[in-house]
Amino acid sequence: xxxxxxxxxxxxxxxxxxxxxxxGILGAAKLQVKSGGDSxxxxxxxxxxxxxxxxxxxxxxxxxxxxTHWFPLxxxxxxxxxxxxxxxVYNNPxxxxxxxxxxxxxxxxxxxxxxxxxxxxxxxxxxxxADLDFTLQSYARLFDLRQIGKDLGxxxxxxxxxxxxxQGVSQIKNEQELIEAYDKSDKxxxxxxxxVAGYDLFVxxxxxxxxxxxxxxxxxxxxxxxxxxxxxxxSKEDAKVMADTCLLIxxxxxWDFNSCEALRKDGTFHPIDFANPCPDxxxxxxxxxxPWYVVANLRWALFVAATKRPMRQNLDxxxxxxxxxxxxxxxxxxxxxxxxxxxxxxxxxxxxxxAKNLKSLVASAQEWFGSExxxxxxxxxxxxxxxxxxxxxxxxxxxxxxxxxxxxxxxDFA
Ligand SMILES: Nc1ncnc2c1ncn2[C@@H]1O[C@H](COP(=O)(O)OP(=O)(O)OP(=O)(O)O)[C@@H](O)[C@H]1O
Ligand SMILES: [Mg+2]
Numbered sequence: 001x002x003x004x005x006x007x008x009x010x011x012x013x014x015x016x017x018x019x020x021x022x023x024g025i026l027g028a029a030k031l032q033v034k035s036g037g038d039s040x041x042x043x044x045x046x047x048x049x050x051x052x053x054x055x056x057x058x059x060x061x062x063x064x065x066x067x068t069h070w071f072p073l074x075x076x077x078x079x080x081x082x083x084x085x086x087x088x089v090y091n092n093p094x095x096x097x098x099x100x101x102x103x104x105x106x107x108x109x110x111x112x113x114x115x116x117x118x119x120x121x122x123x124x125x126x127x128x129x130a131d132l133d134f135t136l137q138s139y140a141r142l143f144d145l146r147q148i149g150k151d152l153g154x155x156x157x158x159x160x161x162x163x164x165x166x167q168g169v170s171q172i173k174n175e176q177e178l179i180e181a182y183d184k185s186d187k188x189x190x191x192x193x194x195x196v197a198g199y200d201l202f203v204x205x206x207x208x209x210x211x212x213x214x215x216x217x218x219x220x221x222x223x224x225x226x227x228x229x230x231x232x233x234x235s236k237e238d239a240k241v242m243a244d245t246c247l248l249i250x251x252x253x254x255w256d257f258n259s260c261e262a263l264r265k266d267g268t269f270h271p272i273d274f275a276n277p278c279p280d281x282x283x284x285x286x287x288x289x290x291p292w293y294v295v296a297n298l299r300w301a302l303f304v305a306a307t308k309r310p311m312r313q314n315l316d317x318x319x320x321x322x323x324x325x326x327x328x329x330x331x332x333x334x335x336x337x338x339x340x341x342x343x344x345x346x347x348x349x350x351x352x353x354x355a356k357n358l359k360s361l362v363a364s365a366q367e368w369f370g371s372e373x374x375x376x377x378x379x380x381x382x383x384x385x386x387x388x389x390x391x392x393x394x395x396x397x398x399x400x401x402x403x404x405x406x407x408x409x410x411x412d413f414a
Contacts, residue, residue: 011068031302060081068091095315207247244334281293
């Protein structure tokens with residue numbers, strides 16, 4: 001049987017902790033995978049930022065990318081490598097570039113998803129441009145912000161149409177706060193969105209390929225306490241709704257790795273933010289969930305690289321929209337969206353691949369998570385962001401949380 005090597009490139013920013021885990025576990029696991037008549041081993045490499053020729057070949061079979069959304073040099077290298085060399089990358093860079101929060105709301109509302117009522121307001125101020133004055137004087141209609149507030153209803157959230165990291169997000173409880181927040185919004189294009197007030201559960205669902213992790217979330221905690229460790233916090237039916245919702249979004253937009261936030265009220269999940277195609281993967285925020293992220297990421301990366309899964313370059317919305325046009329309740333549509341999404345992510349073939357080839361991965365991962373190498377990776381991340389006098393305390397706290405998550409991996413990937 002011919003021996004071949006598949007190359008995985010990591011396209012990184014300040015992702016200090018998880019790449020060490022990814023590399024450490026893959027190195028220790030020494031996997032030889034049988035696929036398509038080949039015996040396959042894997043190599044992983046951190047990609048450098050450098051000039052590139054558009055004609056230069058690409059040596060990677062897969063790139064796990066964390067830069068596209070903010071680093072144009074890497075994004076453009078990725079686009080050329082998909083088009084010219086058949087590279088697979090997660091996530092689809094055209095979709096990351098063009099499908100901001102606003103597009104994702106619109107697309108999912110059209111499929112029937114219960115997104116809270118949302119309105120886009122014109123910018124308060126504009127960058128000066130040659131034709132700006134003429135355009136505004138000719139076409140910018142005066143509008144009554146107070147009336148908009150009354151119609152949408154308080155409390156509401158004002159947030160950038162393309163935002164992330166809670167930047168520029170404000171909660172608005174009354175007319176006065178609305179006027180102040182709008183005045184402050186300056187040149188940012190903003191949504192106003194009705195609050196899901198009185199929700200009884202906040203869930204973040206993260207998907208990596210067809211795998212989904214549900215995490216209970218508390219936005220009122222400091223960053224390191226927002227993801228709660230609680231398991232089994234909702235019924236099987238609710239878990240299926242959130243998994244289908246997450247996979248629908250990810251398959252629709254060509255995002256292998258993305259997260260969805262949803263608030264449950266009166267038994268219905270209202271997604272409020274699901275354009276996160278580079279979800280937080282750092283041990284200091286996801287702590288006990290981090291081992292799952294690392295192993296799920298490895299499993300999907302190895303499947304993609306070993307089977308040479310073709311990259312879906314074009315988004316294909318129509319099959320989802322066809323389901324959306326059926327005269328059936330949303331719950332019935334969601335089941336069908338979930339099925340279609342799993343097909344797009346090759347869920348059955350992926351499960352078979354893991355069962356056949358990756359049985360030993362969890363044990364290798366657990367060994368690594370219990371090692372000094374893991375302790376040091378956690379500490380490096382903590383030292384990068386915490387003041388010196390807190391490094392010992394938080395390194396130990398996150399390391400212990402990782403042990404809890406690591407002990408659950410057998411159950412997670414049973
Ligand atoms: N409609 C809403 N109802 C209730 N809470 C909301 C709503 N919209 C936003 N929030 C709160 O504000 C927070 C930030 O909003 P949102 O997630 O839309 O912004 P973001 O900048 O994209 O954040 P992230 O970095 O988490 O992706 C949410 O985590 C949630 O706590
Ligand atoms: Mg959010």
